[in-house]
Amino acid sequence: xxxxxxxxxxxxxxxxxxxxxxxxxxxxxxxxxxxxxxxxxxxxxxxxxxxxxxxxxxxxxxxxxxxxxxxxxxxxxxxxxxxxxxxxxxxxxxxxxxxxxxxxxxxxxxxxxxxxxxxxxxxxxxxxxxxxxxxxxxxxxxxxxxxxxxxxxxxxxxxxxxxxxxxxxxxxxxxxxxxxxxxxxxxxxxxxxxxxxxxxxxxxxxxxxxxxxxxxxxxxxxxxxxxxxxxxxxxxxxxxxxxxxxxxxxxxxxxxxxxxxxxxxxxxxxxxxxxxxxxxxx
Numbered sequence: 001x002x003x004x005x006x007x008x009x010x011x012x013x014x015x016x017x018x019x020x021x022x023x024x025x026x027x028x029x030x031x032x033x034x035x036x037x038x039x040x041x042x043x044x045x046x047x048x049x050x051x052x053x054x055x056x057x058x059x060x061x062x063x064x065x066x067x068x069x070x071x072x073x074x075x076x077x078x079x080x081x082x083x084x085x086x087x088x089x090x091x092x093x094x095x096x097x098x099x100x101x102x103x104x105x106x107x108x109x110x111x112x113x114x115x116x117x118x119x120x121x122x123x124x125x126x127x128x129x130x131x132x133x134x135x136x137x138x139x140x141x142x143x144x145x146x147x148x149x150x151x152x153x154x155x156x157x158x159x160x161x162x163x164x165x166x167x168x169x170x171x172x173x174x175x176x177x178x179x180x181x182x183x184x185x186x187x188x189x190x191x192x193x194x195x196x197x198x199x200x201x202x203x204x205x206x207x208x209x210x211x212x213x214x215x216x217x218x219x220x221x222x223x224x225x226x227x228x229x230x231x232x233x234x235x236x237x238x239x240x241x242x243x244x245x246x247x248x249x250x251x252x253x254x255x256x257x258x259x260x261x262x263x264x265x266x267x268x269x270x271x272x273x274x275x276x277x278x279x280x281x282x
Contacts, residue, residue, distance in 0.1 A: 008200070011057050011277070015105055019070035023057035023277050024201050026153070029162025033155055034221055035257035039168075043259050046221035050152045052228035057277040058149060058157045061192035061203055062086040062211055063098070071102050072129060079269035084191040086209040086272040092148075092240045092264035093133045095212050095273040097123030099146045102275075108145025113138045133265050135237070139214065139230070144279035150230040151215040151241045151259075153276060158206070158244070158256040160199030168255055170205035170244070171198030175251045179207030185247035189269075205244050206254040209272035210262075213241040217261035239263060246270035 010022040034040075034047040065076055066083040068090075077089040090098070096112040100121050103110050112122040118140045123129050139147065149157070159166040171178040178198065180190045189208055197203045205211075214230035217239035224231050239261040245254030248270050252258065262271060 010060060010201070013106065013277075015070055017070060019067065021064075021067050022060040023275065024060050026052075026056050026058055026157050026161055026200060028053050028055050029156075031156055031159060031162055031166075033152060033224075033257075035255070039252050039255060040257065041259070043219055043221075044257050046224075048221055048224065048226065050156070050226050050228055052153065052156055054228070054278075056153060058153070058202065059275040060197075060201065062209055062272045062274045063095075064192055068098065071098060071105060077267065078189075080189045082189075082191060084193075085189045086192060086204070088189060088209050088269050088272045089267040090272060091131075091133055091267045092212045092262070092273075093122075093135065093137065094131050094267070095148055096137055097129055097131055098273075099148065099275070100124060101129045103145040106145070109140075109143050111140050111143040111145060111147050113140060133267075135264065137264075139232070146275050146277055148212055148214045148273060149276040150228060151213045151243065152225070152228045154205075154211065154213050154243045154274075155256060156228070157200065157202060158198065163199065166256065167198075169207075169251075170202065170256050171196055175206060175254055179204070179245070179254050180247050181207040181245060181251055181254050182247070182249055183251070187247070189247050205274075206256065207245050207249070208247055209244070209270055210242040210246045210260065210268075211244050212262075212271065212273040213243055215241045217241055237264060242271060 014020040030051040068087040110121040158170040
């Protein structure tokens with residue numbers, strides 16, 4: 001059954017070239033992150049309270065191929081072509097470059113850098129943006145604008161915010177209502193927005209494509225931040241968190257609490273990303 005809720009007014013971002021896309025507000029609140037149900041894996045089972053003391057906006061959809069091309073003109077990296085399908089075959093590094101390019105287009109400061117002094121924007125050259133696909137990469141804390149979601153923000157948004165009755169998948173206890181996965185995808189990604197949204201109006205958070213998060217991978221939640229911030233504690237990050245499952249996966253991988261990881265340079269046809277906007281213009 002789909003989770004009910006009031007869909008709040010979206011923020012529409014219009015780029016200088018006329019392309020626009022929507023983000024949805026996620027209000028501050030707290031939730032119990034993790035899961036100890038019979039479907040849960042060990043890395044989910046340290047249930048802990050996370051308090052997100054700020055409002056943020058998150059993409060109504062994962063980044064689509066038409067949005068990718070509007071920000072980074074050139075070759076569409078996706079294996080399954082389609083303007084309204086999620087962009088895929090993009091690495092974590094590629095997503096960081098995209099966020100920098102988008103921030104520059106929208107008048108926000110850049111947030112991903114190649115040095116700890118935050119002097120060299122990651123992927124930016126005198127000729128424009130390139131996709132280096134290696135690191136290190138440093139995120140400048142507190143920078144307003146577009147970035148990847150933290151793992152806690154992602155799960156909080158997927159669950160529908162601060163609710164006492166979260167659904168198993170993002171918007172329903174029946175995955176067929178809200179997501180594309182191994183049993184209904186016909187072996188491919190699908191255009192976004194064809195399934196029901198969750199309680200906040202967000203679509204495709206269960207299935208279609210995995211979504212990169214900001215965080216470095218940790219095998220358990222022991223020691224995880226409790227304020228919604230990203231958990232990154234090494235300069236050379238071996239793995240980054242991915243969430244949500246994809247078109248090729250079994251249903252249990254598409255649960256809102258399921259955790260997975262990938263090497264940040266990996267480009268697969270089942271991994272994309274979703275944007276978070278950490279502050280609106282005054």
